[in-house]
Amino acid sequence: MTEFRFRPALIRLTSGQPVRLLLVNQGQIAHQFVTDYLRTVAVTVVDATMHVESSGLDIVRLEPGAMASIEFLPRSKGRFPFACTIEGHREAGMVWVLEVR
Numbered sequence: 001m002t003e004f005r006f007r008p009a010l011i012r013l014t015s016g017q018p019v020r021l022l023l024v025n026q027g028q029i030a031h032q033f034v035t036d037y038l039r040t041v042a043v044t045v046v047d048a049t050m051h052v053e054s055s056g057l058d059i060v061r062l063e064p065g066a067m068a069s070i071e072f073l074p075r076s077k078g079r080f081p082f083a084c085t086i087e088g089h090r091e092a093g094m095v096w097v098l099e100v101r
């Protein structure tokens with residue numbers, strides 16, 4: 001994450017294969033996204049201050065310089081768009097797509 005991009009803007013996963021996404025905010029301000037896809041999926045979140053196993057994840061927010069990993073097993077197939085939900089960031093191009101095949 002940076003101003004105002006997600007890189008890569010497209011992440012391809014295979015259904016049934018566990019993944020770990022490493023998120024890094026390389027920008028100067030906070031960024032976040034709402035994780036509709038993970039709302040009802042078992043997720044492990046690890047960052048500098050916590051290691052949490054959860055039955056679902058609503059939002060990921062990273063302060064500047066922060067890093068977090070999220071581990072989950074993708075099941076639902078399709079193309080799932082995400083955007084930074086801080087005001088104006090989506091409009092500035094801060095979007096990405098999760099593609100699960």
Ligand SMILES: [Cu+2]
Nearest residue numbers: 031032084089
């Ligand atoms: Cu943002």
